[in-house]
Amino acid sequence: MIRVSVNGYGTIGKRVASAILAQPDMKLLGVAKTTPNYEAFTASKLGINLYVPESSIKEFEEVGLKIAGTVEDMVRNSDVVVDATPNGVGAQYKQLYQLSKRKAVFQGGEKSNVADVSFSALCNYSEALNKDYVRVVSCNTTALLRTICSLGKVSKVQKVRGTIVRRAADPKEVKKGPINSLVPDPASVPSHHAKDVNTVLKDLDIVTMAIIAPTTLMHMHLLNVTFSTKVSREDILEVFKNTPRIILIRSKTKVNSTAEILEVARDLGRPRNDILEVAVFEDSVYTSGNEAFVMYAVHQESIVVPENIDAIRAMTGFNDVDTSIKITNSTLGIRGGYII
Amino acid sequence: MIRVSVNGYGTIGKRVASAILAQPDMKLLGVAKTTPNYEAFTASKLGINLYVPESSIKEFEEVGLKIAGTVEDMVRNSDVVVDATPNGVGAQYKQLYQLSKRKAVFQGGEKSNVADVSFSALCNYSEALNKDYVRVVSCNTTALLRTICSLGKVSKVQKVRGTIVRRAADPKEVKKGPINSLVPDPASVPSHHAKDVNTVLKDLDIVTMAIIAPTTLMHMHLLNVTFSTKVSREDILEVFKNTPRIILIRSKTKVNSTAEILEVARDLGRPRNDILEVAVFEDSVYTSGNEAFVMYAVHQESIVVPENIDAIRAMTGFNDVDTSIKITNSTLGIRGGYII
Structure with missing residues (x-):
């Protein structure tokens, strides 16, 4: 099982977290959140571990949100971190991922040089094989x-x-x-x-x-x-x-x-x-x-959710692109043909 | 002076009417309106003659709007009618213009075969010279x-x-x-x-x-x-x-x-x-x-307002495209270059 965490639980982060929960070969360690807004409450209600920056612990505890640890704890315990922080913030977090020697998937809001490769599953899956840093391009x-x-x-x-x-x-x-x-x-x-x-x-x-x-x-x-x-x-x-x-x-x-x-x-x-x-x-x-x-x-x-999932597989050495795409599609209900 | 009337006083019609009032070589006979809505009241306030279908006379009189005559009267007294009725209605009115032997400008909502020529002043002014029916293409x-x-x-x-x-x-x-x-x-x-x-x-x-x-x-x-x-x-x-x-x-x-x-x-x-x-x-x-x-x-x-004005000139035999465009531009405050 690939231990995955998601840094940032907004529009993309929460969807990637849901998708990871549906994968047979991945385990969602938890998600990191900086502000205790409705998305943090929802994650908590769904039983997802919340990790927060050291400086936010008090704020989360004051509103009654239980936390599992700090962002650093989360990164340390992950095989791959999916960075879904706001545009440009991912590049700032890269240092943490590097210091912790953890692989990371970045989103398209980051500059392309944040990663070794920009990624689209249907175009260049194999280029992401075993890479440490991969950027899933924007929507x-x-x-x-x-x-x-x-x-x-x-x-x-x-x-x-x-x-x-x-x-x-x-x-x-x-x-x-x-x-x-x-x-x-x-x-x-x-x-x-x-x-x-x-x-x-x-x-x-x-x-x-x-x-x-x-x-x-x-x-x-x-x-x-x-x-x-x-x-x-x-x-x-x-x-x-x-x-x-x-x-x-x-x-x-x-x-x-x-x-x-x-x-x-x-x-x-x-x-x-x-x-x-x-x-x-x-x-x-x-x-x-x-x-x-x-x-x-x-x-x-x-x-971009399915591409995030395939990127995780490629980075952890799963070299069969068709099978990865097939697992992602079937677990997420992704279709081809006519929608109706 | 070219006697012009405008059939329909909605979005386009009211603007063409204003533009005709600003032309040195044209006289606005009046405008035709079928419903006594705020645009009819505004036209009345601006001192523009209102012409209405026979069947609408009572409705206009009931709300206190003074009318100058019927649409037929208006068409008969015009050299050129600008038809600014809703899409497709212009084609129905064409018979009236033909029976009255009056020239008409149609709008782009009509099919192109309603007129002898579709018109854009900067492209084909001369093709509209002395024509009876010209269609100004859509916005x-x-x-x-x-x-x-x-x-x-x-x-x-x-x-x-x-x-x-x-x-x-x-x-x-x-x-x-x-x-x-x-x-x-x-x-x-x-x-x-x-x-x-x-x-x-x-x-x-x-x-x-x-x-x-x-x-x-x-x-x-x-x-x-x-x-x-x-x-x-x-x-x-x-x-x-x-x-x-x-x-x-x-x-x-x-x-x-x-x-x-x-x-x-x-x-x-x-x-x-x-x-x-x-x-x-x-x-x-x-x-x-x-x-x-x-x-x-x-x-x-x-x-489309300036093109309506140029079309009227071309149809009534004014064969100097540059001068027509220049008059239209200067009377309507139309510019080139940087807006600011």
């Missing part, structure tokens, strides 16, 4: 990489031009905006997403533009992909249909928006109504000569 | 055409690939949504905007994808344009700077969103805080070989 980059690496099975991908329409805030973030504006993010081109894709697919010609829209549910990507040969809509749909972690939304089900995708997730009983797959609008797949177009939705809160 | 298509025809001065435009992020509703539309979702519009590719551009630029290779975002202020376009030769950022900015009806937003003014563009319009004292120009984020202009990228905002409520 948008994870979706781009899953899609591009899958499209690579149709024909060689020569060029990607993409628009990313980002959700403004997560549902729980009550202080973030905008609530009525479109915000280029950034106004300069290319957006960082293209560069981040290049941390994994180093030679890909990719340019992305990004804006923020006032919604909390999901991102959307609108891609224009140029291949080295003529491609057909049928071939692309066939690959998408046969790639778990990509699901298809068909128009006859009358799911026409991100809100309706998540409503389906709620009705299907998915934990936290998460959509861990890239959700492709089947109708949007369009080809013209060497070019293809596709529109898909990305559940920013959860899409 | 999104107007912005696309202004931008593409301007970019054509840099080098031949070979290919346009664009994403359109549409505002969900106008500020006054209290019953429309979504308020928290991204909605592919449509999920199929290409969106109708590409086809609509082709009603004016018949041979252009253009594919557009569109989604709706929950905002009321402006649309945004994110374009990828391929030219027949290598292009430079400087050349593109130079053309944009020298093209009235396109304004540039520079980052040092810290205008980073559609909300802030409209705040500038309010502070500059623009009527209705309208932005009649395509508002290009200067930072977004990026080139790579034969390709250019650009992001701009489109004020859906007002961008």
Whole structure:
């Protein structure tokens, strides 16, 4: 059993913790939290060990939250720490992981040089084998990489031009905006997403533009992909249909928006109504000569969770990528094909 | 003096009416309205003649609104009618314009076959000369055409690939949504905007994808344009700077969103805080070989107004495009260069 702990129990951390609990080859040692907010209370209610910084012990005890030890204790007792602290904080914690000689998975909010390798399970699992520090790329980059690496099975991908329409805030973030504006993010081109894709697919010609829209549910990507040969809509749909972690939304089900995708997730009983797959609008797949177009939705809160799990396996020497992906998918209910 | 009337006094109609009042060569006969809502009261307050369908006379009189006659009276006394009725209703009114032997300008919500020509002042003014029926293309298509025809001065435009992020509703539309979702519009590719551009630029290779975002202020376009030769950022900015009806937003003014563009319009004292120009984020202009990228905002409520005015001139035989555009621009306060 791989002993895993999660440093940070926010949007990503709590989902990775749930996912670890579902793995047959992993044990969740506990999670680290700095403030005793509702997520700490929920973790406690779920029976998850809480570790806190030395300086926070009093604050947690005052509100009646039982703690299992300090963050240092947690790291020391882990084989792998999943760092899910806020952007940039992971790099500060790296020293602790190094001093304790513990492996760590970082998130996409950290700079790529925090780790030995940036990671996408469908693209470069083997590069993470036995590495000490691996960075799972961000939600948008994870979706781009899953899609591009899958499209690579149709024909060689020569060029990607993409628009990313980002959700403004997560549902729980009550202080973030905008609530009525479109915000280029950034106004300069290319957006960082293209560069981040290049941390994994180093030679890909990719340019992305990004804006923020006032919604909390999901991102959307609108891609224009140029291949080295003529491609057909049928071939692309066939690959998408046969790639778990990509699901298809068909128009006859009358799911026409991100809100309706998540409503389906709620009705299907998915934990936290998460959509861990890239959700492709089947109708949007369009080809013209060497070019293809596709529109898909990305559940920013959860899409990186399976990649975190696979990264842990790769770092601890599990060298069968297909089996790792298969275990992760089946334990987390991840699908391929049509969602309904 | 060209006697002009406006059929429909909603978002577009009321703005076209204001614009006609500002033209030295046009006289506003009046506007037609079917329901006595706040816009009818406002028109009355502004001293604009109200014409109504026979069947609505009583309703208007009951709320104390004075009417100047019927819609038929209005059409009969006009040289040109600007039809700003809701999508599809203009085609029904065409019979009245034909029977009365009156010229009519239609809006982009009508099918292109409603008119002899689809119109964009910067692209094909001369095609509308002396025509009886001209269709000013929609807000999104107007912005696309202004931008593409301007970019054509840099080098031949070979290919346009664009994403359109549409505002969900106008500020006054209290019953429309979504308020928290991204909605592919449509999920199929290409969106109708590409086809609509082709009603004016018949041979252009253009594919557009569109989604709706929950905002009321402006649309945004994110374009990828391929030219027949290598292009430079400087050349593109130079053309944009020298093209009235396109304004540039520079980052040092810290205008980073559609909300802030409209705040500038309010502070500059623009009527209705309208932005009649395509508002290009200067930072977004990026080139790579034969390709250019650009992001701009489109004020859906007002961008087609100057094109309506120029269309009236072209249809009534004014054959000097540059002078028409110059008069329209100076009377409506339309600018080029940096907005601030």
